[in-house]
Amino acid sequence: EDKVVQSPLSLVVHEGDTVTLNCSYEVTNFRSLLWYKQEKKAPTFLFMLTSSGIEKKSGRLSSILDKKELSSILNITATQTGDSAIYLCAVVYNFNKFYFGSGTKLNVKP
Amino acid sequence: DAGVIQSPRHEVTEMGQEVTLRCKPISGHNSLFWYRQTMMRGLELLIYFNNNVPIDDSGMPEDRFSAKMPNASFSTLKIQPSEPRDSAVYFCASTTTSLLTETQYFGPGTRLLVL
Numbered sequence: 001e002d003k004v005v006q007s008p009l010s011l012v013v014h015e016g017d018t019v020t021l022n023c024s025y026e027v028t029n030f031r032s033l034l035w036y037k038q039e040k041k042a043p044t045f046l047f048m049l050t051s052s053g054i055e056k057k058s059g060r061l062s063s064i065l066d067k068k069e070l071s072s073i074l075n076i077t078a079t080q081t082g083d084s085a086i087y088l089c090a091v092v093y094n095f096n097k098f099y100f101g102s103g104t105k106l107n108v109k110p
Numbered sequence: 111d112a113g114v115i116q117s118p119r120h121e122v123t124e125m126g127q128e129v130t131l132r133c134k135p136i137s138g139h140n141s142l143f144w145y146r147q148t149m150m151r152g153l154e155l156l157i158y159f160n161n162n163v164p165i166d167d168s169g170m171p172e173d174r175f176s177a178k179m180p181n182a183s184f185s186t187l188k189i190q191p192s193e194p195r196d197s198a199v200y201f202c203a204s205t206t207t208s209l210l211t212e213t214q215y216f217g218p219g220t221r222l223l224v225l
Contacts, residue, residue, distance in 0.1 A: 097166070
């Protein structure tokens with residue numbers, strides 16, 4: 001069965017720490033992987049990754065895809081309390097299938 | 111732009127009642143997605159439309175759920191009859207193309223509680 005697994009399920013860090021969130025997938029006909037951030041309301045888009053080994057970067061956040069390992073990581077450096085959220089990974093596969101992982105809940109303490 | 115608009119924002123109903131959730135996508139977007147989010151199952155894609163046509167409804171849990179998009183600016187998700195296990199947050203999202211890889215803009219969600 002196709003699936004997307006995120007780890008860890010939850011994480012507590014202090015401001016200034018660096019965190020790495022993982023997303024692994026096992027799907028047929030992989031097309032792309034997307035990262036979203038969900039605070040109290042709706043998810044907001046962060047990155048879309050289609051090519052292996054190419055890092056996407058936005059400020060303190062960066063992400064990279066490893067198609068060989070069927071996984072992606074999301075890095076957040078110098079974390080701030082505003083980074084506290086659920087980070088969701090989603091995979092597009094089989095042309096029109098879209099599956100979200102269960103998310104990683106990040107709590108950044110002051 | 112007002113973004114994706116959903117109504118109602120909150121809905122409390124009794125088991126067996128019909129529930130209708132509404133969504134207005136961003137003007138100019140031609141793909142619309144309905145999601146359901148629960149603690150147990152996370153975020154699930156229920157159905158998506160492209161140019162008002164349903165493309166994939168394999169995520170719709172059962173026949174009690176139906177979705178329509180009569181025109182480019184309006185969609186409904188209906189549950190009839192509703193059950194307590196339908197309690198969840200229902201999100202609508204839209205995007206400019208038919209590609210699932212494009213950035214999807216989510217609405218604020220409808221929090222549904224079925225008693």
